[in-house]
Amino acid sequence: MDRKQTKINWVVAGLLLGMFVGALDQTIVSTAMPTVITELGGFEHYVWVFSAYMIATVVATPIFGKLSDIYGRKLFFQLGLVLFLIGSVLCGIAGTMTELIVYRAIQGIGGGALMPIAFAVIFDIFPPEKRGKMNGLFGAVFGLSSVFGPALGAYITDYIDWRWVFYINLPIGLVAFLLMHLGYREKPALRKQTIDWGGATTLVLAILGFMFAIELAGSETYAWGSWQIIGLFLLFVVCFLLFLAIERKVADPIVELKLFKSRLFTASQAIGFLYGIIMVSGATYIPLFIQGVYGESASAAGQTLTPMMLAVVASSMLGGPLVNKMSYRGIMLISTLILAVSMALLGTMTVDTPRWTVTLYMVLVGFGIGVNFVVLNISVLHGLPGQYKGAAISLITFFRTIGSALGVTVLGVVQKVDYKARVEAALPDPAAASQFSDPKALLIPQVRAALPPDIVANATKALAGSISYLFLISILIIVVGFVFVMMLGKARMELPSAAAKGDKGNLEPGPVGHM
DSSP: OOTOOOHHHHHHHHHHHHHHHHHHHHTTTTTHHHHHHHHHOOOHHHHHHHHHHHHHHHHHHHHHHHHHHHOOHHHHHHHHHEEEEEEEEHHHHSHHHHHHHHEEEEEEEHHHHHHHHHHHHHHHHHHHHHHHHHHHHHHHHHHHHHHHHHHHHHHHHTTOOTTTHHHHHHHHHHHHHHHHHHOOOOOSSSSOOOOOOHHHHHHHHHHHHHHHHHTTSSSSSSTTHHHHHHHHHHHHHHHHHHHHHHHHHSSSSOOOGGGGSHHHHHHHHHHHHHHHHHHHHHHHHHHHHHHSSSSOOOHHHHTTTHHHHHHHHHHHHHHHHHTTTTBBHHHHHHHHHHHHHHHHHHTOOOOSHHHHHHHHHHHHHHHHTHHHHHHHHHHTTTOOOOHHHHHHHHHHHHHHHHHHHHHHHHHHHHHHHHHHHHHHOOOOSSHHHHSSSSGGGGGHHHHHHHHHHHHHHHHHHHHHHHHHHHHHHHHHHHHHHHHHHHHOOOOOOHHHHHHHHHOOSSSSSOOOSSO
C-alpha cells in the first residue's frame, strides 16, 4: 500500500459500506421470504435460498483471501463488490425460486471477498496500536447489520416491494466501490506468483460435497445411509486429501499449511470455528423457544435477537481497547466464562421462565460472543508476514462460517431427537404424539387453538425441554473452546517496535510473542 497517496478516511468508509451490505444480506432476506414464496412458489426449496449464499461464501472466502495476497486487496475487494451487486440485481429480477437460488449463489461468491479483505486492509493501513479499535468498529458494523436487517427487510417487503431487499444493495455498494477506487493506492507486488488452480478446484469440490451432504442428509428424500449421501461424503474425503497433497507441493498454495504450525494461529482458527457454532445456536433456537413455547408471533420471535446482537456490538467495541491492554488469552478466558454461564442459564429454561429472563440470558450470550470478532481477527495475524495476511484473515471467516453451518445441522439433530423422545413420553397416545412429531406444529396458532389445552401444554414442555437440553450440550463446546483458549499462551497485541520485528520474522517455529 502507498500510505502517502491513500486517503484513509475514504478507504475506511468504503470498507465499512462494503462489509455492511455483505453482512446485511445475510439477515435482511429472512423476513422477506414468506412473501417471496407467495409470489414465486417453491416452498420446498426455501432453505436453499439461504444455503446457496452460505455455501458460495464458504467456497469463495479462502480463495479471494489468497488472491488478494497475490494481486492486491483493492482489485479483489472491488471484484467481490461487482459480483455481489450483479447477483443482487439478478435476485431482484428473479422469476422463479430456482433462478433466485442460482443468483443468491452469485451474490455469495462476491460476499466471500468483502469481509476477509476488509479486515486485511485494516491491518495494512493502520499501525498495531489502532487495529484493535478499528476491528471493534468493523465488528460493530457486522453486529448492527444483524440487528437491523430483519426489521429493514420486513419494512421494505410490507411498504415497498420484496425485490428492493436486493436492489437496496446497489447505491450502497456503488458508493463503497467508488470510495475504494479513489481512495486506496497499492504498490505493485514485488514477486511473480501463480494461482493454485488445482488447490482451488479440490477445495471447492470438497466443501461442496460436505455442505450438500450435511444439508440433504436425513431429509425425506435422502437418508443418512443412502448412496447419494455416502457418495457426497466420499467426494469430500477424496477431494480434501487431494487438496492437502496439492497444497504441500505448489509454490503459492491457496491455504498455507505451514501457518498451522503456529500454535497461536491454529488455536485462533479453532476458537473461531467453535464460536460460530455457539452464535448460531442462540440465533436459531431462542426464536424457536419464543414462538413455540410462549406462542408469540414470528416477528416477535425475530425481534428477540435484537438484545443479543446489540450486546455483540457493545462487546466488539469494548474488545478494541481491551486488546491493547490484555493478552489474547486473558480476554478470551473472560469471554468463555461468560458464555459458559449464559449457556448454563439458558439450559434452565422452562415454560414458566419469564420472558424478561430469557432476554437477559441473550444479552449475556451477546457479550460473550462479540469480543471474539476483535481478538481472533488480531491474534490470527500475530507476527505473520504481510503476504499471508489476506489468506489468514479469510481463514478465520471461513472457519466461523463452517462452524455456523455445522452447528445448525448437528445441534438441530440433537434437538429433534430429544424433542421426539420427550413428546413420546409426554403423549402416550401415538395419534396425539404424531401431531407434534414436528415442532413446527406449535408455531401455527390455528393448530394450537384447535387441540386440547393439556396436549398442547405437554408438547410445549417437550419443546422447551429439548431446547434447554441443546444449550446444556453447548457447554461441552465451550469447554473445548477453553482448551484452545489456553493454547493462545501469553501473546498479546504487538507494540510498534515488536511489530517491526514481526514483519521480518518467518513462520517457523511460530509467531512473534511469548507463548
